[in-house]
Amino acid sequence: MRFTQLTLTLVTALAAEGAPPANSNRATYLDWSTFKANGVNLGGWLHQEQAIDPVWWDANGGAGLLDEWDWCANLDIDKMAAAGISVLRIPTGYNAWVHVPDSPLYTGSQTRFLRTISDYAIRRYGIHIIINIHSLPGGVNNLGLGGREGHHDWFNNQTALDYSYKTVDAAIKFIEESDFPDKFTLQPLNEPVDNPAAFGFPDALTDAGAAWVLSYFRGVLARVQATNAKIPVMLQGSFRPASFWSPDFVDTDNIVFDVHNYYFAGRPTTSANLPKFLCQDA
Numbered sequence: 289m290r291f292t293q294l295t296l297t298l299v300t301a302l303a304a305e306g307a308p309p310a311n312s313n314r315a316t317y318l319d320w321s322t323f324k325a326n327g328v329n330l331g332g333w334l335h336q337e338q339a340i341d342p343v344w345w346d347a348n349g350g351a352g353l354l355d356e357w358d359w360c361a362n363l364d365i366d367k368m369a370a371a372g373i374s375v376l377r378i379p380t381g382y383n384a385w386v387h388v389p390d391s392p393l394y395t396g397s398q399t400r401f402l403r404t405i406s407d408y409a410i411r412r413y414g415i416h417i418i419i420n421i422h423s424l425p426g427g428v429n430n431l432g433l434g435g436r437e438g439h440h441d442w443f444n445n446q447t448a449l450d451y452s453y454k455t456v457d458a459a460i461k462f463i464e465e466s467d468f469p470d471k472f473t474l475q476p477l478n479e480p481v482d483n484p485a486a487f488g489f490p491d492a493l494t495d496a497g498a499a500w501v502l503s504y505f506r507g508v509l510a511r512v513q514a515t516n517a518k519i520p521v522m523l524q525g526s527f528r529p530a531s532f533w534s535p536d537f538v539d540t541d542n543i544v545f546d547v548h549n550y551y552f553a554g555r556p557t558t559s560a561n562l563p564k565f566l567c568q569d570a
Contacts, residue, residue, distance in 0.1 A: 315470040317518040320544035327375030369413040379422035385458035420475040429481035475522035493526035
């Protein structure tokens with residue numbers, strides 16, 4: 289199986305390896321099994337999360353406010369590149385790709401801004417872009433970042449699944465219409481949880497929930513393979529390890545696992561034991 293384990297955390301990144309500016313005449317698709325990335329997550333831009341900047345929200349939002357606007361410009365990409373960043377993970381909501389009836393989330397110009405920033409990062413610095421579909425209809429983990437506060441109604445919901453696949457199809461089309469489809473990885477889900485009481489632990493995803501997620505993963509992989517099998521698919525399987533998921537895929541599947549290691553949820557962390565946890569996760 290061609291896969292590796294990618295760790296994206298709030299406090300650490302993988303080893304750096306610089307990348308030259310992209311050349312559209314020499315498409316080289318990424319092999320995550322050998323690539324070493326120095327990456328950042330561009331959270332709070334196209335997909336809002338109150339927890340990303342609670343100080344701002346508390347000072348400006350008032351009680352109960354769950355939205356804000358932020359911006360990302362070329363200068364931000366310049367700063368990242370100067371720091372040696374070679375991978376940029378950009379979370380988006382399903383609403384950036386499709387309009388779902390009765391959804392209160394805005395659908396409009398997100399992909400236009402995503403195109404502007406991703407093209408600049410790729411053309412100027414050769415940065416690899418991970419398009420992350422951070423939320424899906426109905427909510428995937430009871431959190432606002434999963435699509436809906438207090439709900440995980442995406443599970444076992446055929447209507448939500450249908451719209452999820454429409455979201456994936458739109459993201460694949462976005463990648464294929466780029467001048468640099470080889471500079472993208474698609475991540476179709478983030479932290480699915482159907483047992484919120486165990487958030488941060490493997491049991492946050494029940495066996496029944498894992499079966500639903502696996503079916504979705506396979507559906508996404510089939511869609512990507514039918515269009516362009518060279519595009520890597522990044523799988524985020526809640527807090528279950530890559531070893532749990534990998535037996536369900538074959539050697540030719542072009543996948544990479546994204547493992548989230550948290551130091552504020554799921555295990556008691558202090559300044560004394562944090563270095564130990566970091567070394568264990570490295």
